[in-house]
Amino acid sequence: MKSSTVSFAAENVGVNTKELSCWTKFKRFFDDRGFDLEFEYDNVRALHTVVEIQHNAKSYRQIDETNKVKVESETNRRVSKSVVKKDDEVGCVSKPVVKKDDEVTGVHFYEQLAPKSDDAKVENDLRKRPSLTRHRVSVRPSISLTKIAEEIFGDTEMDDVEENRSLPPSNIPAALLYSPPEPLELLCVFPERASRVCAAACTAAARTGGEARAVRSAREALDAFRRDPDSRLPHVVVVDARQPQALDASLLARTIRGIKNTQHVVLVAVVKKSAYLKDDFAVLPYLEAGFNRIMVETVSATAWCAEILQARAAAASARAQVGAVAALSAAADRCRDLVVVTDDQQRILFTNKSWTRMLGWRTDEGPRSLTETVGGEALRLAASGARDWEAPVLLRRRAAPDPILLPCRGSTIALARSASHVVFVCEPGTAGDGERARGSLHSIRRGSLDVRSVASDGLRRTSLAKLQGLPLEAPITKVISLLSAATEGAPPSTVACIERAVDMLRTSELYSPQMKEDPRLRAEDPIATDLIGALLSQGPTNVLSSRRSSNDSTIVRSQTNRTNIKHKTSGQLRELLDTALSWEFEIFRLEELTRGRPLAHLGLALMGGRFDVCATLECDERTLLHWLTIIETNYHAVNTYHNSTHAADVLQAVAYFLEKDRLKTLLEPLEAAAALIAAAAHDIDHPGTSSAFLCNARHPLAILYNDVCVLESHHAALTFKLTLNDDRVNIFKNLDRETYKTVRHNVIDMILATEMTKHFEHLAKFVNVFYAKGNGSKEDGMQIDEPLSLDTTALSLPENVILVKRMMIKCADVSNASRPQKFAFEWARRIAEEYFLQTDEEKARELPVVMPMFDRATCSVPRSQIGFIDYIIIDMMEAWAAFIDMPELVNHARNNHTRWRELDEAGVSSLADVKRAQRQQAIQAPPTSTTEPTAEE
Numbered sequence: 001m002k003s004s005t006v007s008f009a010a011e012n013v014g015v016n017t018k019e020l021s022c023w024t025k026f027k028r029f030f031d032d033r034g035f036d037l038e039f040e041y042d043n044v045r046a047l048h049t050v051v052e053i054q055h056n057a058k059s060y061r062q063i064d065e066t067n068k069v070k071v072e073s074e075t076n077r078r079v080s081k082s083v084v085k086k087d088d089e090v091g092c093v094s095k096p097v098v099k100k101d102d103e104v105t106g107v108h109f110y111e112q113l114a115p116k117s118d119d120a121k122v123e124n125d126l127r128k129r130p131s132l133t134r135h136r137v138s139v140r141p142s143i144s145l146t147k148i149a150e151e152i153f154g155d156t157e158m159d160d161v162e163e164n165r166s167l168p169p170s171n172i173p174a175a176l177l178y179s180p181p182e183p184l185e186l187l188c189v190f191p192e193r194a195s196r197v198c199a200a201a202c203t204a205a206a207r208t209g210g211e212a213r214a215v216r217s218a219r220e221a222l223d224a225f226r227r228d229p230d231s232r233l234p235h236v237v238v239v240d241a242r243q244p245q246a247l248d249a250s251l252l253a254r255t256i257r258g259i260k261n262t263q264h265v266v267l268v269a270v271v272k273k274s275a276y277l278k279d280d281f282a283v284l285p286y287l288e289a290g291f292n293r294i295m296v297e298t299v300s301a302t303a304w305c306a307e308i309l310q311a312r313a314a315a316a317s318a319r320a321q322v323g324a325v326a327a328l329s330a331a332a333d334r335c336r337d338l339v340v341v342t343d344d345q346q347r348i349l350f351t352n353k354s355w356t357r358m359l360g361w362r363t364d365e366g367p368r369s370l371t372e373t374v375g376g377e378a379l380r381l382a383a384s385g386a387r388d389w390e391a392p393v394l395l396r397r398r399a400a401p402d403p404i405l406l407p408c409r410g411s412t413i414a415l416a417r418s419a420s421h422v423v424f425v426c427e428p429g430t431a432g433d434g435e436r437a438r439g440s441l442h443s444i445r446r447g448s449l450d451v452r453s454v455a456s457d458g459l460r461r462t463s464l465a466k467l468q469g470l471p472l473e474a475p476i477t478k479v480i481s482l483l484s485a486a487t488e489g490a491p492p493s494t495v496a497c498i499e500r501a502v503d504m505l506r507t508s509e510l511y512s513p514q515m516k517e518d519p520r521l522r523a524e525d526p527i528a529t530d531l532i533g534a535l536l537s538q539g540p541t542n543v544l545s546s547r548r549s550s551n552d553s554t555i556v557r558s559q560t561n562r563t564n565i566k567h568k569t570s571g572q573l574r575e576l577l578d579t580a581l582s583w584e585f586e587i588f589r590l591e592e593l594t595r596g597r598p599l600a601h602l603g604l605a606l607m608g609g610r611f612d613v614c615a616t617l618e619c620d621e622r623t624l625l626h627w628l629t630i631i632e633t634n635y636h637a638v639n640t641y642h643n644s645t646h647a648a649d650v651l652q653a654v655a656y657f658l659e660k661d662r663l664k665t666l667l668e669p670l671e672a673a674a675a676l677i678a679a680a681a682h683d684i685d686h687p688g689t690s691s692a693f694l695c696n697a698r699h700p701l702a703i704l705y706n707d708v709c710v711l712e713s714h715h716a717a718l719t720f721k722l723t724l725n726d727d728r729v730n731i732f733k734n735l736d737r738e739t740y741k742t743v744r745h746n747v748i749d750m751i752l753a754t755e756m757t758k759h760f761e762h763l764a765k766f767v768n769v770f771y772a773k774g775n776g777s778k779e780d781g782m783q784i785d786e787p788l789s790l791d792t793t794a795l796s797l798p799e800n801v802i803l804v805k806r807m808m809i810k811c812a813d814v815s816n817a818s819r820p821q822k823f824a825f826e827w828a829r830r831i832a833e834e835y836f837l838q839t840d841e842e843k844a845r846e847l848p849v850v851m852p853m854f855d856r857a858t859c860s861v862p863r864s865q866i867g868f869i870d871y872i873i874i875d876m877m878e879a880w881a882a883f884i885d886m887p888e889l890v891n892h893a894r895n896n897h898t899r900w901r902e903l904d905e906a907g908v909s910s911l912a913d914v915k916r917a918q919r920q921q922a923i924q925a926p927p928t929s930t931t932e933p934t935a936e937e
């Protein structure tokens with residue numbers, strides 16, 4: 001129970017937050033000791049600001065000026081204490097405050113009989129003696145309350161107070177919450193003509209340096225809001241809620257809240273004390289009506305001062321927050337990115353104009369839940385609570401059946417540790433039909449059509465103008481200039497087409513990652529979108545465990561294996577290697593026969609044998625053997641998928657492709673050798689986790705390569721490091737400088753081309769160059785469902801041959817899905833297991849889960865494969881198969897797709913289920929091929 005009330009009066013309290021925090025400390029000090037504390041703030045400047053701590057006391061003793069102790073130094077402090085103690089009725093109960101400088105003369109708490117100044121004693125005395133009469137704090141006008149508090153409570157506690165202060169969340173710039181100090185405007189609505197309560201409130205307003213206005217009816221009150229749009233709105237409105245028959249306070253509050261821009265006005269309801277103290281007094285109806293606070297009727301101007309100051313602070317803070325939100329939503333509305341904000345349950349709270357424009361959902365009629373509009377990796381990352389992420393997002397449009405895929409950046413806003421909002425910002429890039437994408441020429445063109453006019457702002461214009469002054473011109477600049485010039489005098493439909501083309505050209509990502517709007521793209525397919533999202537995104541979204549470590553102890557390890565290779569070549573192995581150029585090559589049998597060293601054996605057979613790489617590189621076979629061995633040794637045998645069997649498989653596919661007429665005639669032996677080298681080494685030292693994992697785990701490789709193309713950069717770099725490090729493995733040692741440069745360039749380019757984030761870029765370039773336009777529009781370069789018409793005239797240009805080589809290794813890299821079913825299924829098992837291990841590790845290490853759908857407990861393997869074939873394989877294999885005349889690539893992919901679909905429809909989901917179903921199928925229809933893959937149980 002509180003024993004009494006203490007009130008403070010002070011000058012200009014609350015002027016700054018630091019001082020406020022001091023008062024908070026004072027309050028806490030007394031609260032803790034069982035006192036109700038009231039502050040009275042007085043703006044009147046006085047020579048001496050007297051802070052009185054006063055409560056109802058039996059014996060009251062005035063401490064007058066003469067009794068007031070001024071303490072100037074430590075010595076004096078003791079003196080002062082003794083002076084005080086000399087007084088019969090006053091003792092010092094708190095730490096006397098002593099300040100050596102001139103600012104503070106002393107802060108003293110007195111009570112009648114408490115002689116000691118230790119806190120415990122103080123507490124005891126204050127509790128025991130409700131007769132405590134009067135505390136007096138004497139300070140000079142220049143006093144800093146902060147200093148007083150520091151003196152009383154010590155530095156440590158002060159620090160606490162600072163920390164506890166409610167700073168804006170770090171993601172809201174403090175400057176945005178700036179609220180200019182304004183004199184208070186108070187509006188009192190009291191039906192009674194001479195209400196004393198109203199008068200006290202008005203007096204208090206004047207004391208706080210503000211202005212008050214009293215009105216008697218709701219109508220007059222509303223006039224203050226409606227009539228004069230130029231006049232300032234009151235900050236605080238005090239409404240008499242004691243006489244419902246004379247004034248319907250709730251109705252007035254509701255009406256005020258219905259008026260625009262009144263969110264930050266603080267509404268105070270004055271209620272009868274008798275009603276307030278009743279058990280059944282209900283606060284909620286007031287809050288629901290729009291009141292912020294309830295004040296018990298009082299005629300104390302002091303009490304009103306406190307109330308009004310609190311209300312003013314609340315109003316200022318609310319106004320600053322509303323202003324900040326309005327500014328940020330206006331900014332979002334004016335940007336070209338698509339912005340959507342949801343709550344933590346993925347309910348849409350806000351969409352910006354670009355969102356509405358591009359997706360066609362009106363704010364008032366669109367889906368309320370994000371999942372109705374949005375799919376893909378972004379959605380899952382958002383649901384995972386990750387703070388900041390980047391991932392592709394699939395967006396459903398109102399008028400079009402097919403979703404569009406856009407890159408998306410997102411953030412989870414967490415206040416008080418739990419997520420409150422999630423922000424999605426999707427870059428329109430080149431996507432969309434008819435909508436104005438980033439940098440739309442339409443939106444930025446100003447009359448003239450030269451390049452300068454393309455600039456959207458002063459800065460860009462300046463830099464473009466500078467660029468124009470230089471003898472530099474990128475082809476894209478020329479193209480945009482030409483296209484822009486072509487709009488002059490053109491019919492509107494042509495202008496519209498050209499503007500759209502220019503919009504697309506103006507993005508830096510001309511090819512990726514815009515997928516064609518294929519009906520097969522199903523936003524509702526979470527596993528596929530998870531997989532595709534992860535494959536297409538890089539960067540942060542795991543430190544390698546020992547099973548996945550890299551990288552420099554490699555040469556030593558290679559020594560032991562090198563000598564093993566020849567004598568393990570058995571008759572069976574030789575027989576198998578004779579079939580190395582078959583698309584049904586038994587890769588898993590090779591893995592088994594070579595005891596996990598398929599690459600060196602197959603490499604020797606293909607590179608050394610069939611393609612005679614040694615002759616091309618002018619190296620001996622032994623060096624090639626050593627090279628293959630060291631490369632193989634640097635694959636991680638513990639990886640289920642990214643091990644040297646995968647490398648051997650890709651090598652085999654590349655060799656197979658190279659045998660096709662188109663490539664045989666197109667590629668030089670050196671290019672073929674480079675392709676085989678790249679294939680063999682393309683995933684060297686793969687840790688079994690994705691680049692995104694490494695970024696999230698802040699792995700040294702991610703640091704080294706700045707989160708960009710981490711793994712592929714590492715594969716390429718390590719290949720050369722190992723090769724050049726030791727003459728015994730250096731297959732390039734006899735090449736002249738130029739030839740070496742060419743091979744190196746080719747190898748690096750092909751390894752980097754296996755990076756999946758650039759998948760669509762490589763595919764689109766290939767299709768654009770080698771396939772003539774069909775009847776339909778192929779402007780996005782991806783509509784290869786149109787009858788393809790292969791046009792190989794472009795092969796005469798060396799830069800287009802590069803596209804072929806990239807496509808070749810890319811297709812080989814994921815060719816597992818285009819292999820006969822038994823191989824494809826085993827590869828699917830292996831990759832799924834590797835993904836699951838990554839997810840396990842991410843969870844164990846509390847890292848962001850890159851592909852949450854690849855959780856062994858829940859993942860449907862058939863669906864993941866259906867998605868992979870739908871989104872990644874089919875289009876690419878169709879383009880490549882037609883180019884090299886290898887229809888079986890597409891046929892196998894389609895057959896596998898059909899089988900995965902059957903399994904899915906039969907409810908097969910987990911790896912074990914898949915295995916069981918495959919066994920049953922094998923029993924019912926034994927495979928034609930002799931060897932089964934060596935799938936582990």
Ligand SMILES: Nc1ncnc2c1ncn2[C@@H]1O[C@@H]2COP(=O)(O)O[C@H]2[C@H]1O
Nearest residue numbers: 754756813814816817827828831865868
């Ligand atoms: N059958 C498959 N199912 C799902 N993903 C695959 C499959 N084959 C290859 N991939 C993915 O495609 C990626 C190609 O590049 P990587 O070898 O680095 O990693 C590969 C896997 O992440």
